[in-house]
């Protein structure tokens with residue numbers, strides 16, 4: 001089915017409607033750091049293709065076994081992989097984590113990324129994404145969640161819901177979606193935080209993988225997917 005291409009102004013207007021409706025549905029969340037920046041960074045690396053509870057268990061096991069970032073950095077790789085087993089791909093994530101710690105040890109002499117607070121967002125993004133295992137999603141989450149930087153993290157749920165709504169095109173991959181969505185939203189950190197959190201919730205609860213639960217959705221009238229797939233009278 002051919003669809004008219006929306007202008008940038010129309011997409012901005014639609015994004016604001018989506019924001020307001022999801023805010024009314026899932027609430028307004030204060031942008032307060034949920035955990036210390038190093039914890040956020042390492043946990044986000046552990047979260048890839050892993051449930052929240054298994055990510056938490058892996059983090060706790062790592063901390064109980066090695067007791068400090070220095071302990072994690074200098075641990076035998078096999079032992080760190082073993083500790084991280086509740087998370088998927090521990091053999092990949094363990095070297096990533098030690099790579100982050102080695103870089104901090106070498107460059108800064110301390111295991112802290114608090115310096116990112118004082119860097120412009122683009123510099124912080126470049127510093128983080130220069131490391132293996134830290135992609136734009138992880139870096140954006142850390143910069144927004146921990147340091148209230150104006151940036152738009154896009155995870156798999158935000159990406160899927162944005163595509164179905166028609167905020168981003170079918171060919172826009174998750175990496176590109178970070179910039180596309182950011183350009184159509186107000187560059188206000190609390191706004192971006194709530195847009196991210198509530199799009200994620202919507203993707204987990206209603207606009208799920210497979211068949212979305214459109215009958216529960218407050219966005220049907222602005223959703224491209226729904227206009228094409230909605231139930232029709234016989």
Ligand code: SF4
Nearest residue numbers: 207212214217223226
């Ligand atoms: S109408 Fe359906 S496809 Fe569109 S955002 Fe809502 S749940 Fe997702």
